[in-house]
Amino acid sequence: MHYDDNLTAARPSFVTHLECSETGEAYQADQIHGLSRAGKPLLVRYDLDGVRGALTKDILADRPRDLWRWRELLPVRDAANIVSLGGAETPLIPLPRLGARHGAAAPIAKDEGRLPTGSFKARGLVMAVSMAKALGITRIAMPTNGNAGAALAAYCAAAGIEAFVFCPDDTPEVNVREIALQGAKVWRVNGLIGDCGAIVGAGKEPMGWFDLSTLKEPYRIEGKKTMGLELLEQLDWQVPDAIFYPTGGGTGLIGMWKAFTELEALGFIGSERPRMIAVQASGCAPIVRAWEAGERHAAKWEDAHTVAAGIRVPAAIGDFLILDAVRDSGGLAMAVDDADIIAARDRIAAEDGLLLCPEGAATAVAWEQAVDQGLVGRQDRCVLFNCATGLKYPMPAADAWLDRHQPADWAAIAAA
Numbered sequence: 342m343h344y345d346d347n348l349t350a351a352r353p354s355f356v357t358h359l360e361c362s363e364t365g366e367a368y369q370a371d372q373i374h375g376l377s378r379a380g381k382p383l384l385v386r387y388d389l390d391g392v393r394g395a396l397t398k399d400i401l402a403d404r405p406r407d408l409w410r411w412r413e414l415l416p417v418r419d420a421a422n423i424v425s426l427g428g429a430e431t432p433l434i435p436l437p438r439l440g441a442r443h444g445a446a447a448p449i450a451k452d453e454g455r456l457p458t459g460s461f462k463a464r465g466l467v468m469a470v471s472m473a474k475a476l477g478i479t480r481i482a483m484p485t486n487g488n489a490g491a492a493l494a495a496y497c498a499a500a501g502i503e504a505f506v507f508c509p510d511d512t513p514e515v516n517v518r519e520i521a522l523q524g525a526k527v528w529r530v531n532g533l534i535g536d537c538g539a540i541v542g543a544g545k546e547p548m549g550w551f552d553l554s555t556l557k558e559p560y561r562i563e564g565k566k567t568m569g570l571e572l573l574e575q576l577d578w579q580v581p582d583a584i585f586y587p588t589g590g591g592t593g594l595i596g597m598w599k600a601f602t603e604l605e606a607l608g609f610i611g612s613e614r615p616r617m618i619a620v621q622a623s624g625c626a627p628i629v630r631a632w633e634a635g636e637r638h639a640a641k642w643e644d645a646h647t648v649a650a651g652i653r654v655p656a657a658i659g660d661f662l663i664l665d666a667v668r669d670s671g672g673l674a675m676a677v678d679d680a681d682i683i684a685a686r687d688r689i690a691a692e693d694g695l696l697l698c699p700e701g702a703a704t705a706v707a708w709e710q711a712v713d714q715g716l717v718g719r720q721d722r723c724v725l726f727n728c729a730t731g732l733k734y735p736m737p738a739a740d741a742w743l744d745r746h747q748p749a750d751w752a753a754i755a756a757a
């Protein structure tokens with residue numbers, strides 16, 4: 342098959358309508374929507390019997406390997422609205438030395454850092470921006486901790502949509518610069534992501550922009566759901582025992598959970614599910630606190646701080662959807678310390694050769710603790726989501742230096 346068939350072939354989308362995630366109230370497809378009337382995220386629904394007739398495992402196997410291979414299960418109807426910067430199926434990378442340290446089977450990293458703009462935010466934003474294009478939206482604004490803004494900027498540039506991005510003033514420098522370079526207008530704000538979101542909300546009227554905040558529009562989750570579809574296809578439809586997911590707004594966790602429901606309806610898998618393990622940083626762990634207290638909604642976390650910027654989300658509008666998925670799957674919510682995150686990132690890079698982002702390293706720390714405490718089995722097949730390339734984050738200095746005019750001290754070089 343031609344390399345870009347996913348982007349050009351005429352294929353039906355089987356979207357039927359949208360649905361309020363809390364009340365189940367139906368909303369028409371193919372119209373601009375934000376939150377539901379109840380103020381909750383909207384979920385996209387499909388005619389899954391129709392998909393079942395159109396998409397088989399064999400048909401899938403023949404398609405080019407990027408997220409558009411799932412066209413029938415995605416909301417974009419007309420291929421002309423697909424905005425692409427190239428895509429990839431992200432690899433599954435076993436970490437045998439990490440496993441051996443705990444006398445366990447190697448956990449498997451799904452390395453989302455290989456995607457355009459270096460993070461899995463590309464999955465959500467390619468879908469949301471393609472739908473914005475389909476719906477005639479010409480101006481978008483978004484709060485971000487960095488990676489989402491970068492993906493938004495890139496896809497809006499490609500789509501010819503104007504983008505305004507607001508990020509906390511301590512957002513990683515590389516993110517702010519890549520957002521600016523990719524054609525968006527970006528502001529640093531002296532606050533956290535919720536404060537940036539308030540600015541986006543306040544600007545809706547005067548600026549006439551569309552609010553693309555996490556879960557405040559229905560399509561980012563459809564892009565993120567492809568992580569679940571893709572993962573199970575890569576595992577030959579064998580559901581793993583557990584998925585460790587670094588949870589901020591939770592789009593990916595909610596999206597994967599939705600993907601599994603859809604795959605079951607298609608007959609691709611049965612009723613088995615992975616345990617969904619939501620991982621947060623101990624400096625910002627609202628979901629963990631709510632999970633431990635047995636609550637369905639998570640109160641805002643005050644004074645949030647963590648080196649893992651992508652999961653520094655004090656309040657998540659989809660909190661109940663995250664918590665429902667964690668509970669329904671028999672999963673867990675775990676908080677890990679920044680010092681452990683950085684130590685794990687450094688050790689795994691040196692021992693297994695994979696440079697994780699801090700958020701990805703957080704899942705590794707949670708896996709280590711879960712195995713050591715018997716919360717997951719040593720032989721369980723566990724998947725860790727590395728959501729961004731480790732190259733976007735500050736790294737420790739490496740300042741060894743040689744004077745080429747002096748004789749080399751080979752013993753010192755060997756011992757370094």
Ligand SMILES: *Cc1c(COP(=O)(O)O)cnc(C)c1O
Nearest residue numbers: 488589590591592593651700728
């Ligand atoms: C956004 C982000 C997360 C959190 O993803 P959600 O699906 O919004 O919870 C985790 N890690 C990185 C690197 C991110 O950019």
